[in-house]
Amino acid sequence: MPPSPGAKMALEKELETYKKNLPELKAHEGKFVLIQGENVVDFFSSYDDALKEGYKKFKLTPFLVKQISAVEPVFYLTRPVSAIHKTS
């Protein structure tokens, strides 16, 4: 079950790895990076390819797929929904 709002994010460690390595990752800006734990695994041209490789390599072990961006994009919802895993 997705945790209640305010709970720690499941991919906290992978996000830390992403942020820690962002200066180097910027060389691949626009690509999708596959991260598992503290390991930057590989880069992909599409979200689908990164996801496929993540499941192939790590099966049901958590992994992160993220598009590399020097400035994190912010998306908008016009409805006041409650998100799960609020971190800020």
Next chain:
Amino acid sequence: MPHFTLAIDNGGPIVNAVVHVSEGRRSALQAQQVAVPPPQNIRALVDTGAAFSSVEPRVLHDLGLTPTGTIDFVTPSTGQGVVTTDTYDVDLVIYRTPSDPPLLMPNLRVAACELFLRQGIHALLGRDVLSRCILVYNGDMGLFSLAF
């Protein structure tokens, strides 16, 4: 071009859809000899004000999903702050009737967001889905069409 036309009801332009575990996750489950959760039937509101699609947490729970990404977003309820939330990958099938050609959205990245059930829906279909469609909203006739 396949398309369907539906009536706009009190809740707005709403479609029936089925949410499946994504193909990659299905293969991983099968490789681990874990049963694949059955698909979930949902009602989803077409929302041009949503930059991305989101699904009620209960639906994601029933599919046994774990997050594979995150997204930063802002809503009227988040004030000045940006909220980071987990995202999940699903296969989404939108249809009018089972015999019509469906709109297939494999590996769709969705966020878990609450408050939809009170509105009689389970999901918002945002502009990530609409970027692959033509949406015609005929308010005068009380109809909307999706072509894909």
